[in-house]
Amino acid sequence: MKILVTGCNGQVGWELVRCLQPLGEVVAVDRRQMDLSDLDGIRTTLKNIVPDVIVNAAAYTAVDKAEDNEVEANLINGQAPGVLATEAKQMGALLIHYSTDYIFDGKKSSPYTEDDTPNPINAYGRSKLMGEQAIQAVDVDYIILRTSWVYAARGANFLQTVLSLAQERDELSVVDNQIGAPTWARLIAESTAHVIRQSQTERSNGSFQSNLYHLTAAGETSWFGFAQAIVEQARRMPDHSLMLNEIRPIPTEDYPTPALRPMNSCLATAALEKHLRLRMPSWSTALQLCLAEYR
Numbered sequence: 001m002k003i004l005v006t007g008c009n010g011q012v013g014w015e016l017v018r019c020l021q022p023l024g025e026v027v028a029v030d031r032r033q034m035d036l037s038d039l040d041g042i043r044t045t046l047k048n049i050v051p052d053v054i055v056n057a058a059a060y061t062a063v064d065k066a067e068d069n070e071v072e073a074n075l076i077n078g079q080a081p082g083v084l085a086t087e088a089k090q091m092g093a094l095l096i097h098y099s100t101d102y103i104f105d106g107k108k109s110s111p112y113t114e115d116d117t118p119n120p121i122n123a124y125g126r127s128k129l130m131g132e133q134a135i136q137a138v139d140v141d142y143i144i145l146r147t148s149w150v151y152a153a154r155g156a157n158f159l160q161t162v163l164s165l166a167q168e169r170d171e172l173s174v175v176d177n178q179i180g181a182p183t184w185a186r187l188i189a190e191s192t193a194h195v196i197r198q199s200q201t202e203r204s205n206g207s208f209q210s211n212l213y214h215l216t217a218a219g220e221t222s223w224f225g226f227a228q229a230i231v232e233q234a235r236r237m238p239d240h241s242l243m244l245n246e247i248r249p250i251p252t253e254d255y256p257t258p259a260l261r262p263m264n265s266c267l268a269t270a271a272l273e274k275h276l277r278l279r280m281p282s283w284s285t286a287l288q289l290c291l292a293e294y295r
């Protein structure tokens with residue numbers, strides 16, 4: 001089985017390239033080798049590679065910048081997935097794609113299920129919803145995995161920001177009224193490996209059904225709670241150089257950003273867990289495992 005991974009230097013892409021190795025030949029491409037803003041280039045590259053599975057981990061993920069660059073975000077997150085889907089259909093490949101909690105408006109008071117109606121409140125969310133719909137409009141074998149609050153031991157993310165600020169500052173203020181599930185990129189990649197294996201088995205016995213699932217760590221917290229857990233766990237590391245004494249909870253209104261964020265980002269994962277017979281670990285267990293890689 002030949003598996004193409006786009007966005008191989010991103011948080012999820014990097015982990016995918018490692019976790020998918022036992023499944024077959026992994027062809028990893030970065031933006032230079034496959035630029036998702038070049039739709040003809042995507043078609044040409046796919047025709048050269050002819051993968052059995054396409055895992056699209058590339059995306060325009062700069063949520064605030066997307067407010068001013070919606071055309072580019074729509075091209076990469078909205079149109080390119082449709083081209084990947086059309087090409088995948090032509091070559092009989094399975095398409096795995098990632099989407100986001102930001103396709104919801106965050107007004108629900110319990111975790112969102114796959115049946116809830118999307119209503120994005122920022123440009124990034126609108127572009128990602130466009131991508132989901134572009135794939136669903138093509139009669140291709142696909143699995144879309146919506147995830148949230150992704151972090152990893154490498155790359156630019158909330159974990160890295162908190163760790164570096166905690167080495168420089170005495171005090172930090174973090175938003176405490178947006179809730180969600182921080183999700184380690186490794187968990188996404190390992191779960192994706194299960195999705196691919198099961199999907200390919202089902203495709204070969206005729207029982208496969210394209211679907212969209214929520215995939216996050218279990219439990220929920222706020223950005224403030226996540227920052228507290230990062231610092232608490234990092235303090236237990238030998239030789240840590242954290243200066244931080246206090247993390248103060250602040251409301252979203254005190255930390256204005258160009259893009260609005262949903263207040264509730266929690267996604268219910270029961271459907272995926274049932275389908276794959278998996279159990280998602282809690283976000284704090286996954287954080288502990290990720291931080292252990294710093295030692």
Ligand SMILES: NC(=O)c1ccc[n+]([C@@H]2O[C@H](COP(=O)([O-])OP(=O)(O)OC[C@H]3O[C@@H](n4cnc5c(N)ncnc54)[C@H](OP(=O)(O)O)[C@@H]3O)[C@@H](O)[C@H]2O)c1
Nearest residue numbers: 007009010011012031035036037058059061098100147150
């Ligand atoms: N990060 C989150 O909190 C979060 C939350 C929910 C869902 N997701 C979704 O999860 C998936 C993986 O996200 P991630 O966190 O791994 O993102 P990431 O770390 O920002 O990685 C995205 C990758 O996409 C690449 N990319 C950007 N524009 C491209 C283009 N025009 N052509 C080709 N590659 C391009 C980037 O390349 P460069 O390195 O060259 O920029 C980067 O390697 C995405 O679909 C994202 O929307 C992420």
